[in-house]
Amino acid sequence: MARQFSSTVQSVERAIAILKSFSQEKPERGVNELSRELGLHKSTVSRLMITLERGGLLSRNLETERYRLGVDLIGMAAQVVSYMDVRQVARPFLRQLAETCQETVNLSVLDAGQIVNLEQFVPPAYQVRNIGWVGRRMCPHCTAAGKVLLAYLAQGELDRILLAGLERFTPHTITDPHGLQQELMQVRKQGYAVSQEELEEGLNVVAAPIYDHTGQVTASVSVAGPAYRVTPELFPELAARLMDATAKISERLGYGKG
Structure with missing residues (x-):
């Protein structure tokens, strides 16, 4: 037919x-x-x-x-497989983070210049606005997960994203490319990123990177919650928990074993 x-x-x-x-x-x-x-x-x-x-x-x-x-399809398929591997390895750590932090935890990747959430774990005690974001695409510059992934991009790739423009979502969104680059330098220095009401007013997020066996940042894990709970004073504590979890995930993906 x-x-x-x-x-x-x-x-x-x-x-x-x-x-x-x-x-x-x-x-x-x-x-x-x-x-x-x-x-x-x-x-x-x-x-x-x-x-x-x-x-x-x-x-x-x-x-x-x-x-x-x-054979070129192998490289394309490997990207999908890497996403699936990250999800499988990360799940128990994401669940544990959601329970210990009592906030929503997301696993995200950068795809075609946008952030995509692959997994989300929500503590049952809370029902916040950022529930149900699995599969949703977002601009990276206004999210903590996006900043983490942008921070470790090659400069050429980062420049292409910056040239596309930085859309404003709230009064707190960073729309100046130079200002964003300065923040990305800080992300690389401290090992985590924060977003303070930059995507949604009233929503704060902290994120840290996951490394794969080649040493590349392949995904990020974030903890998100209402600004009245996830306050700037809590950022260092949440970041420490995140980095402990992402270090364990990275190790299981082969990071540091080469």
Whole structure:
């Protein structure tokens, strides 16, 4: 049965369909069979597969002229696997932090210049406004988790994010690139970041980095709560608990064992 494609991103949808057609049962695919399976002209399938090959997403068997998934997909898949590994390793520590701090704890990563929450643990005694943020995307400059991850970016990557502009969310949001860079220097110096009502008024957050086996900062853990509970006076104590937890998570991810 021919597959229906929308006209707006037709070539992309067709390329995705080709990539998804590969499986353990069908590790190699040919132009003719995919043409029949997808209901596309052979020349269209051929052009797309050649393009995917040039991009490293497909690899051609020179003997059979059939295609397999390319090695460049390994690097992409590794990023997803690393997220899943971090989640699995971090969960017990996140749960313990939420219980000991009695505040909401989040695990976050930087993806395409935005912060994404992968996990969240909320102590049952509290129902605060920042519940249900798993999967939510946020600007990094106004969050403690984002500042942690920005602080350890290569300068070129950081510059690209800064050039996109720093949106204001509250009167406390840092919107000056120089001011943000100064704060990121402080994050690197002290090993943790804070956000004082910068994303939402009334919400304070403290965050610390997680390192992977290569020594790169791969994620951050944050403790968030109402400003009347998570006060600046408590930041050092929360930071110490966070850094103890993230050090243990990092160790289990292989950090410091190379």
